[in-house]
Amino acid sequence: MSTVSLGQLWILLRREVWESPISFKWAPLGLAALIVLIAVVSLTIGARMDADMAFTLDAMRLFAEMDPDQKRLIVSGLLFSSTVLFFQLLPFIIVFYLAGSLFDDRKDRSILFWKSLPVSDSMTVTSKLLTACLTIPALFFAAILLTHLALLMITSAYALMAGINPLAHLWLPASLPRLWSVMALGMLMQGLWLLPIYGWLLFCSSWAPRVPLLFAIAIPAALSLAQHSYSLISGLRLPEYNIGMIILRRLGSGVLPGNANIDFSDGLQNVEFNESLFMSFTTVFNHLLKPEMWLGWLIAAGFLYGAIWFRRRATDQ
Amino acid sequence: MTAIIQARGLTRHYGRFKALDGIDLDIPPGRIVGLIGPNGAGKTTALKAILGLSSYRGKLSVLGKDPSRQRDELMREVCFIADVAVLPRWARVRQIIDLTERLHPKFSRPRCLHYLAATKINPNARIKTLSKGMVVQLHLALVMAIEARLLILDEPTLGLDILFRKRFYTNLLNDYFDEDRSILVTTHQVEEIEHILTDLIFIKEGRLILNSSMDDIQQRYCELMVKPDEVHAARSLDPIHERVLFGRHIFLYDQPDVGHLKTLGELHRPSIADLFVALMGDQDSAAAELENAA
Numbered sequence: 001m002s003t004v005s006l007g008q009l010w011i012l013l014r015r016e017v018w019e020s021p022i023s024f025k026w027a028p029l030g031l032a033a034l035i036v037l038i039a040v041v042s043l044t045i046g047a048r049m050d051a052d053m054a055f056t057l058d059a060m061r062l063f064a065e066m067d068p069d070q071k072r073l074i075v076s077g078l079l080f081s082s083t084v085l086f087f088q089l090l091p092f093i094i095v096f097y098l099a100g101s102l103f104d105d106r107k108d109r110s111i112l113f114w115k116s117l118p119v120s121d122s123m124t125v126t127s128k129l130l131t132a133c134l135t136i137p138a139l140f141f142a143a144i145l146l147t148h149l150a151l152l153m154i155t156s157a158y159a160l161m162a163g164i165n166p167l168a169h170l171w172l173p174a175s176l177p178r179l180w181s182v183m184a185l186g187m188l189m190q191g192l193w194l195l196p197i198y199g200w201l202l203f204c205s206s207w208a209p210r211v212p213l214l215f216a217i218a219i220p221a222a223l224s225l226a227q228h229s230y231s232l233i234s235g236l237r238l239p240e241y242n243i244g245m246i247i248l249r250r251l252g253s254g255v256l257p258g259n260a261n262i263d264f265s266d267g268l269q270n271v272e273f274n275e276s277l278f279m280s281f282t283t284v285f286n287h288l289l290k291p292e293m294w295l296g297w298l299i300a301a302g303f304l305y306g307a308i309w310f311r312r313r314a315t316d317q
Numbered sequence: 318m319t320a321i322i323q324a325r326g327l328t329r330h331y332g333r334f335k336a337l338d339g340i341d342l343d344i345p346p347g348r349i350v351g352l353i354g355p356n357g358a359g360k361t362t363a364l365k366a367i368l369g370l371s372s373y374r375g376k377l378s379v380l381g382k383d384p385s386r387q388r389d390e391l392m393r394e395v396c397f398i399a400d401v402a403v404l405p406r407w408a409r410v411r412q413i414i415d416l417t418e419r420l421h422p423k424f425s426r427p428r429c430l431h432y433l434a435a436t437k438i439n440p441n442a443r444i445k446t447l448s449k450g451m452v453v454q455l456h457l458a459l460v461m462a463i464e465a466r467l468l469i470l471d472e473p474t475l476g477l478d479i480l481f482r483k484r485f486y487t488n489l490l491n492d493y494f495d496e497d498r499s500i501l502v503t504t505h506q507v508e509e510i511e512h513i514l515t516d517l518i519f520i521k522e523g524r525l526i527l528n529s530s531m532d533d534i535q536q537r538y539c540e541l542m543v544k545p546d547e548v549h550a551a552r553s554l555d556p557i558h559e560r561v562l563f564g565r566h567i568f569l570y571d572q573p574d575v576g577h578l579k580t581l582g583e584l585h586r587p588s589i590a591d592l593f594v595a596l597m598g599d600q601d602s603a604a605a606e607l608e609n610a611a
Binding site: 004007008010011012015018019105108109110111112113114115116117118119120121123312313315316 | 365368369370371372388389390391392393395396397399403404405406407408409412415416417419420421422456
């Protein structure tokens with residue numbers, strides 16, 4: 001790709017952020033503020049019940065005497081769980097963004113302006129896909145970092161009051177570099193894992209005459225239902241291969257850290273809360289080895305080709 | 318010099334409806350061409366084909382490129398203003414300028430700012446807060462700052478007031494147009510562009526009814542306001558149209574014997590609007606009009 005097209009791509013990616021500041025910037029920042037607020041409020045209430053803070057400070061001191069491994073599990077585990085809400089919100093933002101991305105400008109006719117610029121249709125579609133896979137996760141990731149830093153600073157204040165060194169007992173056990181890089185990789189990997197779904201949403205957004213999200217959901221739902229009815233009539237039962245199940249399983253086994261590779265075959269009680277759930281690079285990279293990952297890319301390529309094909313012929317409605 | 322737009326047998330069907338029915342078109346550089354036709358005549362379809370916004374059959378070459386395959390390359394040399402308000406409503410003025418600067422290799426920011434300085438547009442304003450007129454001003458400033466060879470205007474002044482419409486075309490003529498560039502414009506406000514056009518095309522039901530230069534048209538067509546007692550003589554000379562104004566009969570002729578006509582009444586150059594009615598008007602309503610007058 002030439003430098004000209006890279007420059008184009010860069011401004012197109014910024015354009016997407018300009019267009020949706022609320023869902024890309026203010027939603028994750030608001031969530032960060034909410035989580036910090038909850039932490040502050042619960043600490044304040046705690047301090048009220050615990051008159052001289054004796055309990056809280058004692059607990060801090062006890063914590064400081066714990067095993068380093070346990071400290072790491074507790075601090076990084078708590079930090080990780082503070083981000084769960086972000087990971088719940090992220091897919092919704094991405095799904096709504098993608099469904100509207102190639103539709104909104106057809107609806108408000110600004111496609112006539114975009115198409116009057118010397119930008120190819122594949123470049124346009126690429127910029128939408130990269131926004132979903134990179135920009136939105138990156139902005140959410142930034143909000144997560146802010147949340148972690150704020151939470152650590154608040155607890156550091158308590159540690160200082162208890163007379164323990166916050167650096168040694170909080171910041172070091174938090175193992176931020178590792179926690180953050182696993183998280184960032186996990187978010188990237190999730191984009192790769194969900195590529196076929198993203199591609200399908202872009203595809204629907206590119207041709208749907210109205211409410212692309214409705215088409216994006218109704219078509220696979222109808223297919224799944226038809227397949228189910230057929231297997232009931234014909235006696236050919238392959239419930240594992242029902243298209244609806246395949247899609248739901250793909251969505252459910254997203255590869256965000258914490259949502260990864262839990263083996264339920266021995267029953268739930270055998271799932272232990274340990275670092276491999278959220279701090280392991282291997283868990284994240286293992287997804288690249290799955291054939292489903294590669295198959296998904298193939299399907300995604302088909303949908304993206306279709307999205308570009310329809311985009312090339314799209315004008316105002 | 319080679320033609321800026323060249324079309325041969327340009328055709329576009331929507332189901333059974335022929336929006337374009339085999340059009341041949343040549344537009345050389347340095348022309349201002351008016352594409353005039355009633356609603357649904359195929360104007361927008363033709364413009365969309367030229368801009369690579371829709372598929373078509375037949376041969377079409379714009380600046381030597383195939384619009385349906387090379388739209389993005391073509392848009393380096395072609396600018397386009399559709400009827401008002403197609404700039405993205407969420408964007409701020411300065412964002413649109415940044416975007417165009419980064420996406421368009423032939424865009425000059427200083428020139429754009431120069432044009433904008435003459436308006437009341439605030440660079441921080443969002444497009445959705447601007448009036449219709451301001452959006453068109455902004456779009457025109459963007460487009461005039463691009464070194465393009467073809468400018469396509471589709472009803473650019475729709476819904477704007479008279480002052481603004483006048484200024485729009487004056488700016489275009491004084492600051493933009495030159496002998497290397499061509500402008501293709503469609504509008505219903507024919508009288509406004511009459512004096513700036515070099516060429517005129519009438520389109521009706523997907524076919525070109527008229528396609529010639531304004532000079533040729535002035536040579537070819539002649540309007541006669543006939544003396545009351547010469548009406549029959551004038552009618553027998555094969556006029557292409559007849560209308561009655563304040564009780565006087567006015568005939569329009571295609572390539573008449575001017576010397577003879579002079580003896581029957583006063584000769585005028587027909588306006589585009591009159592020519593339009595004569596060539597495109599539906600015959601039934603013209604006949605009804607005549608009967609009412611008689």
